[in-house]
Amino acid sequence: xxxxxxxxxxxxxxxxxxxxxxxxxxxxxxxxxxxxxxxxxxxxxxxxxxxxxxxxxxxxxxxxxxxxxxxxxxxxxxxxxxxxxxxxxxxxxxxxxxxxxxxxxxxxxxxxxxxxxxxxxxxxxxxxxxxxxxxxxxxxxxxxxxxxxxxxxxxxxxxxxxxxxxxxxxxxxxxxxxxxxxxxxxxxxxxxxxxxxxxxxxxxxxxxxxxxxxxxxxxxxxxxxxxxxxxxxxxxxxxxxxxxxxxxxxxxxxxxxxxxxxxxxxxxxxxxxxxxxxxxxxxxxxxxxxxxxxxxxxxxxxxxxxxxxxxxxxxxxxxxxxxxxxxxxxxxxxxxxxxxxxxxxxxxxxxxxxxxxxxxxxxxxxx
Numbered sequence: 001x002x003x004x005x006x007x008x009x010x011x012x013x014x015x016x017x018x019x020x021x022x023x024x025x026x027x028x029x030x031x032x033x034x035x036x037x038x039x040x041x042x043x044x045x046x047x048x049x050x051x052x053x054x055x056x057x058x059x060x061x062x063x064x065x066x067x068x069x070x071x072x073x074x075x076x077x078x079x080x081x082x083x084x085x086x087x088x089x090x091x092x093x094x095x096x097x098x099x100x101x102x103x104x105x106x107x108x109x110x111x112x113x114x115x116x117x118x119x120x121x122x123x124x125x126x127x128x129x130x131x132x133x134x135x136x137x138x139x140x141x142x143x144x145x146x147x148x149x150x151x152x153x154x155x156x157x158x159x160x161x162x163x164x165x166x167x168x169x170x171x172x173x174x175x176x177x178x179x180x181x182x183x184x185x186x187x188x189x190x191x192x193x194x195x196x197x198x199x200x201x202x203x204x205x206x207x208x209x210x211x212x213x214x215x216x217x218x219x220x221x222x223x224x225x226x227x228x229x230x231x232x233x234x235x236x237x238x239x240x241x242x243x244x245x246x247x248x249x250x251x252x253x254x255x256x257x258x259x260x261x262x263x264x265x266x267x268x269x270x271x272x273x274x275x276x277x278x279x280x281x282x283x284x285x286x287x288x289x290x291x292x293x294x295x296x297x298x299x300x301x302x303x304x305x306x307x308x309x310x311x312x313x314x315x316x317x318x319x320x321x322x323x324x325x326x327x328x329x330x331x332x333x334x335x336x337x338x339x340x341x342x343x344x345x346x347x348x349x350x351x352x353x354x355x356x357x358x359x360x361x362x363x364x365x366x367x
Contacts, residue, residue, distance in 0.1 A: 068278025131284035152188025159192020172223035180347030216241030276305030337367030
């Protein structure tokens with residue numbers, strides 16, 4: 001989840017070079033998927049650009065939005081060009097402008113920190129559609145649609161799983177950076193663990209990186225040394241370092257986010273918290289191709305999209321009690337019986353500890 005910029009690493013010259021590269025790639029045809037269709041530009045092909053943090057192969061945020069765009073593009077013969085590993089709103093605006101000038105029909109901006117950039121781009125290029133992920137834009141322009149998952153709902157289920165299964169009564173969250181929306185994910189997990197286990201202790205840390213596996217490993221080692229047997233990873237590639245720590249330890253697991261990461265470390269990645277990022281991106285493509293575009297800000301909860309990934313070969317490691325607890329909480333949220341604190345309430349690290357879980361437990365029991 002990217003709702004604040006990463007530390008600024010690129011000079012204006014570097015940003016300009018990225019934009020020039022995007023223009024060159026677009027002029028050369030970019031990356032295509034499927035057969036040409038009647039949708040899109042004058043040439044008959046819908047042209048889609050995806051701008052994202054992370055990478056297209058990071059097994060996380062970037063990969064989820066990339067694969068979602070490609071899957072939908074294949075249905076309509078659309079051309080897809082991905083620009084990844086972007087950090088700052090300035091980069092998103094520069095690249096968005098470059099693709100818009102090249103006649104792209106849809107530009108998906110998968111970064112919450114770039115909402116202002118999206119609004120400016122939309123006004124500058126009124127004939128281009130812009131899809132924003134994890135953004136909410138007041139006075140939304142007619143050519144913009146934003147979709148934001150309610151992240152804490154699915155991460156709450158991950159916490160219920162960990163809180164029920166932990167043998168040490170200690171779990172940990174390790175995040176990339178300390179900012180409100182990422183805290184929604186991490187505190188949702190912490191709240192779920194507390195809901196399931198009155199004795200649980202939640203350790204929290206931030207590594208100030210999305211990608212540094214070494215920092216991920218060091219943070220995981222510190223958490224395990226304090227007794228944590230479950231780690232909730234709120235990073236991208238840095239998760240790989242966490243998995244290195246837990247994979248050879250009995251009954252120690254990592255729960256990842258954004259994409260189904262099980263294959264990266266099948267002995268220790270128990271499940272992944274999924275928020276439907278690929279589906280959201282793909283829906284942008286389908287809405288433009290099929291004429292269903294609406295200019296609105298949308299929030300999608302667990303009743304609409306997302307959930308935990310399968311356990312695969314670790315299925316036998318998950319007790320029936322834990323499966324039942326997760327299912328019960330999930331059904332209660334989908335039915336509207338269980339309502340979690342909103343993003344504002346869970347936007348600060350440690351905020352879940354102040355929430356009284358008794359009403360949550362009672363709501364589920366009575367559902």
